[in-house]
Amino acid sequence: MPGQQFTADLLSKVWLTIMPSVEMTSHLYRFFPQLKNREIIVPAGSVAEIIAAVNEMAPGFNDYVLDEQGSLRRHVMLCINNSVVIDKLKLSDRVHEDGKVYIFQALSGG
Numbered sequence: 857m858p859g860q861q862f863t864a865d866l867l868s869k870v871w872l873t874i875m876p877s878v879e880m881t882s883h884l885y886r887f888f889p890q891l892k893n894r895e896i897i898v899p900a901g902s903v904a905e906i907i908a909a910v911n912e913m914a915p916g917f918n919d920y921v922l923d924e925q926g927s928l929r930r931h932v933m934l935c936i937n938n939s940v941v942i943d944k945l946k947l948s949d950r951v952h953e954d955g956k957v958y959i960f961q962a963l964s965g966g
Contacts, residue, residue, distance in 0.1 A: 874953045876900055878910055881960040888914040903934065904947035906957055921959060922947075933962040 878896040885892040891914050898909035904926070911918040921932045928934060928944040935941065935958040941949045951957055 876906065876951045876953065876955040876957060878906065878957045878959065880958070883961055884920070884959065887920060888917055890914050891917075900951055900953045900955065902947060903936070903941055903943070903949045903951060903957070906951050907947065931962050932959065934959050 875897045876899075878898060880891070880896075891910070896910060896913070898906050901909075907918050907921060921929060921934075923929050925945075926947070928941065928947065933940065934944075936949060936951055936955055941947070943949050
């Protein structure tokens with residue numbers, strides 16, 4: 857029935873609006889073009905789970921942002937809303953349903 861499809865579409869949109877989103881610098885799109893021009897919506901959870909979800913969309917993403925021990929690489933900065941992630945080793949910081957994760961390359965040098 858047409859009404860059922862409308863309800864399913866509406867519920868789908870509502871569901872997506874209460875899930876965290878991920879944004880990243882354009883530099884990362886060079887390595888992961890499948891993420892470019894796309895709204896990246898993932899289930900709420902730990903930072904580790906968020907990165908794993910992005911890796912499902914773009915295989916190899918976690919290898920770029922995480923080191924061999926699964927910690928955030930030194931050249932990568934990750935923020936949840938307006939705060940820098942605290943646990944850079946185990947990535948246990950929680951991202952809530954209305955959260956926004958920002959991933960960007962940290963700058964260094966003089």
